[in-house]
Amino acid sequence: MTDSLGALFANAGRRFHGNVAIVSQGRQRTFGEVVDRGWRLAHALRDRGVRPGQSVAAMLGNRVESLEVYVGLALGGFTAVHVNDRLTAAEVDYVLSDSGAVALVHTDGASPVAAALTTTAALAAWLAIDDAPPAGAESFDAALGAAAADPIEADVRPEDIALVGYTSGTTGFPKGVLVSHRAVTNCIKLVPYAYRFPLQGHAAFPGGWSFVSGLWGVIFPHFYTGGTVSFIPGATPDEWGRHMVENRSTFTLGLTPLIPGLMEALRLHPGALDTLQSVLHSGGPLPPELASDLVELIDDRLVETYGMTEVVGPITITNRSDWRGLGGARDIFASVGRPLPTSTMRVANPDGETVPDGEVGELVIEADTMFSGYHNQPEKTAAALRGDEYFTGDLGFRDEAGYFYLTGRAQDLIISGGANVYPAEVERVLVQMDEIVDASVFGLPDERWGEAVSAAVVLRTGAEVSADDVRAFARTQLAGYKKPVHVFFLAELPRNSGMKVMKHVLKEQLAGAVGTDTTEVMA
Secondary structure, eight states: OTTSHHHHHHHHHHHTTTSEEEEETTEEEEHHHHHHHHHHHHHHHHHTTOOTTSEEEEEOOSSHHHHHHHHHHHHTTOEEEEOOTTOOHHHHHHHHHHHTOOEEEEEGGGHHHHHTOSSGGGOSEEEEESSSOOTTOEEHHHHHHTSOOSOOOOOOOTTSEEEEEEEOOTTSSOEEEEEEHHHHHHHHHHHHHHHTOOTTOEEEEOOOSSSTHHIIIIIHHHHHTTOEEEEOTTOOHHHHHHHHHHHTOOEEEEEGGGHHHHHHHHHHOGGGGGTOOEEEEESSOOOHHHHHHHHHHHGGGEEOEEEEGGGTEEEEEOOGGGGGTOSOOSOGGGOOBEEOTTEEEEEEOTTSOBOOTTOOEEEEEEETTOOOOBTTOHHHHHHHEETTEEEEEEEEEEOTTSOEEEEEETTOOEEETTEEEOHHHHHHHHTTSTTEEEEEEEEEEETTTEEEEEEEEEEOTTOOOOHHHHHHHHHHHSOGGGSOSEEEEOSSOOBOTTOOBOHHHHHHHHGGGTTSTTSSBOO
16 A cells, blocks of 8 residues: 555554544544544445445535545555535535446435435445434444454555545536546645745645535645644635634634635734745636735635646746745735646647747646546547646746736636536526526626626526526536526627637626626616
């Protein structure tokens, strides 16, 4: 297991045995307890016929057991299939079926969705971290209590798949991103350097387990460095600030919608800055004016970065001196920084050729943390991975000092509150509504969420539905963050000569209607 994710966890459990690794909902686990229970999970799954290398789905909320699950899957040599706990039963069924998962572990908050799945009957193991597991599921605690805790060998190689993270696909179906042990361990060792984690630090983490990037971007790197991750989802600014002061936090994360709240937390509790070493911004572009205000408040603690699931971690980063204007960036508050030493980024024209500095093109990346392709989608893998480079579909440019700037997303990806939403996935659901004959989904600017999911729909002749009806229908098949915030009813969608919807026209025409009486109904 040398250089595997399991070996990394086992070593941390030994080196930081008595330290607190995780705090959530008033409970905590030490490193030693997490690894001990991880071994028990590995044995429990093997006892139920799950073999090393097979896929196990994990649909987890903010509980201390969630860390035990990922540690146990790595120790046992299983492939962890990350399932966002905000997905609907239909979405989860697709992920389980597509990934070939033979087992499922989930927390209590996901039990209603798990109980509605159609794929559980075929699973070798179904474990629920729940005092009252759904019918057909076993108690996670009971299974671990009856299992052995001694280490077991797992023959894991660097290119074996450690994790599968599903991202919404432009075809309307999610894509499974294959993440090798090589990629994820490289990322875990890179992040403390990139994000300036101290040894045995403390993370005040307002996020959770819903998005796979939080695993290798915050949770696993803190485990590697002996740090404590304290989950504080939904904390008020006062609670957030007080928590950082009381726990002498060294790190916190500010998703774009949370930045104003974080700034208020630090104004209420300025003592948090005595120990806070870095504040990571994530979840979509940060308006330059807000970035400037944040730096004025926290000085050079801000860490701006650019990354994506396919490249498993950060690609670019800002340095402390950047915020003092010492790096020569054209506009540091609009930039995502420069490439880390583990990556190379260039800007390419449609022919794949590098363009001059200042010219906008597609961002193309080569990195030590590159994913291994899309699960069972060789054509999409070949389109995105060309040689050692990943063609991101994101648009941007490089300035004369080597700093990069994002200007758009070629594939119309919507980033709302840090969550990726692909329009095609939402469109696929909307046109299933009997009253809708055509639909186009796009993002519109939103002060709180960065972008708001917006839908222009065309109704069948004589049909009558409200915007709330459309949202309610979408919510039956999509996670809440994917449902349209704004719904516009149009007589027809603007299309070009190739019959493709011109989304730029929709954005131009409808952006001004947000917040007016015509937000939901247009002629």
